[in-house]
Amino acid sequence: MKILVPLKRVSDPDNANKIKVGAGKVETTGLEWKPNPFDEYAVETALRLTENGTNAKARLGEVTVVTFGPKETETTLRAALATGADKAIRVDTTDDAIDGDLLARALKALVEREKPDLVLLGKQQVDGDANQVAQLLAEYLGWPQATFAGQITSEADKALLVSREVDGGSIKLRVTLPAVVSVDLRIVNAVGVTSMHTPPTHKYSDGVRFAALMAIMAAKKKSLTEVKLTDLSPDTALKIKYTGFDLPPARKAGVKIKTVAELVQKLKTEAKVL
């Protein structure tokens, strides 16, 4: 099975975000970057689908990782190559020059070029939280989609049985390949992925795998190609425009209320909830 995994670096959620007043964007200089966690889960899922877990070094499929960003985002790609991905593509652009829709259109062109059987994505980015790319891409490709996958069972590499995380439980969908699937946190549980290559007795460690030192060194020699965004999508117009950013207003201090009557009064006249 050939799998394409788009991934992105995001600013570390532990950073204190700096807002430049009136700048219309978040200040990104000096921020720490890390891979979007849901994208790391997608890479882990892709690896589990293309290996025998008892002998993970022998690859039984091909995982291509792709990111959209400047040169320094290649660090993110090398990290994915070190954990086991087979090759990488960087589409040269900047965060400001793309939105979810342009990303989906460019990915469609990349899919037509790379011809994967499956596109696996994180369900959303923890910076923008838009949760759009998987759905848009499936629509543009005319492929079946299953989002928020918490469990995937590969059926002879022809179809996937996907358990989707939804409010109040899960929904099982069978999607025939090629397809677009986005993954949720639970996919990286020990039993999140069932592949025909791995004996059912094999238990993965919870979470995404660690990269061995030797694999980090070997990743330097794996293929990493650069593509121009305009080669994938001559139309680089954005559908989303940011008009401004502001910090949430500071909370006002509370007041102490002496009687129930006073509370009811305030709820009526000030909070206007009664």
Next chain:
Amino acid sequence: MAATDNPLLSDRDVEFVLYEMLAAADLCRLPAFRDHGRETFDPYVQQARRFAREVLYPAYRPMDESPARLEGSGVVVHPRMKELWPQMVGLGVIAATRPAAVGGASLPLTVATAANAYLMAANLSAYCYAGLTTGAAHLIEAFGDAHLKTTWMPRLYSGEWTGTMALTEPQAGSSLTDVATRATPRPDGTYAIRGSKIFISGGDHDLTPNLIHMTLARLDGAPAGIKGVSLFAVPKKREEKGALVPNDVHVTGLIHKIGWRGLPSLALGFGDAGDCRGWLVGEPNKGISYMFQMMNEARIMVGLNGVATALVAYHESLAYARMRPQGRPLLSKDPTRPQVPIVAHADVRRMLLRQKAICEGGLALVAFTAKQADLAAHEVDVEARRRAGLFLDLLTPVAKSFPAEWGFESNALALQIHGGYGYSSEQLPEAWLRDQKLNSIHEGTTGIHGMDLLGRKVVANGGEPLRILLEEIAKTCARAEAAGVDRAWVDRLREAAEQTAGLVMHLGALGMSGDVDGMMRHSTHFLMLFSILVVSWLWLWQATLAKEGLAEAGADAAFYEGKLCAAQYWIATELPRVDALAALCRSNDDSFARMQDAWF
């Protein structure tokens, strides 16, 4: 995936030490490290860091609470350890610094030091199964014959088996001269081993199917004393007809330890039934010299154990001090105002700053020493390589002892900051305090290192190693002045360096004149003095980098200001002790020398 709030180490400080202080990426100019660069160093340190925080650290308390047990004839380790081992092996920890020819990754020890510090801070016992295995395999790599190198060494480096250091015997601890385990040649070229060992860390377990004990023993007819001790590789199980069969190595007791409780320490009997076989490593009667060649690395590892154990406790107490509300500012006693977190009290910050100065000074010390080990082994320029070797030898006793002694104090401060809660086993600082204590005992006690430093290291090669240190101190002082570091700090370090040089001349002259007792009486005090000098130098260096860093636009001001405060604290409170210690060493005070056994 349970993540921890305790960062174990400051990532920023690790980056500072590796790249701003030690220019670790420059090591890649050397042929040995040519496959490396920041593009391999950074991801490896990141992987170790994540593994330490997410996997090793959550297992620390359970492993401390239920130590390995002796069941029947063998040791059963904590079930968590069985999950940790394959993952830790998978990271490539065991052979990281070894060359590709033996399956390693040729990682500089400098960088491995940073990565290992996270693992040790998270779970010292768990890490040490790997550390001991590296040490055992390295002995075979350096001195073993082709048979040992092709059969057992790969199994150690791959983590299929583990290794131990079986040196100590009940009557021969610090005094390895008195090793009594016997080795008798057998017709097949192996040796029949017979004897008892004690305090063998990781000496038995059910983690892997086999273990190799690197064992000191005496050949029949060998000379008495240290020159009659040979090194043997003794497996727990030996291979016969393709199967592993018991090799007559028995657990005779399990030590109930106060710390490092995830790693069993054992008494072992070799050859009780006359059927224990050992394989000679290297030449007969050279066992001690082989061990000595491995000791720098083992001692750097113990130094790092100490730093890591102090660091994890420092970060725990820092988080506690920021969270625990208690009392009000000195001039604001209004009880209707909310209490402030204890970090707002200057005396709590004193305890935190002392820990920071010890921990970050210790990390810089061990990492710098590790860099000298890298250069001593791999530098191409012969003179630079020789110089690094001398510097390494000089700094090793300090890198081993400073983190253990000052680290214990740092661990005590972490407990102190937790107040009454710290004195309960509900909180972790007491566990780290117990762990830390071993570091002044094993791999040579502090007393031994004092004698090694004063009796051998500072006077070696006509005092050349000391001259190297003094030159480095002079360079740092000049750079500090240029960077605008407070002139008084620089002067104090210069004075302390001169005073130390004068003291070494004085004590060396006593030794030359035959008054060895007069020279060596205060060797432990000398080790303390020397440690303070070296760490003060490293703090002046860090202050210099902080000044230079602050002068740049967009500087990480909070980080550098913190460095300056820690340097100031160290130079103001610790460096002055050099005066008193130097006076003590010179005075030859004889209080404990003339004190008699019966008077206690």
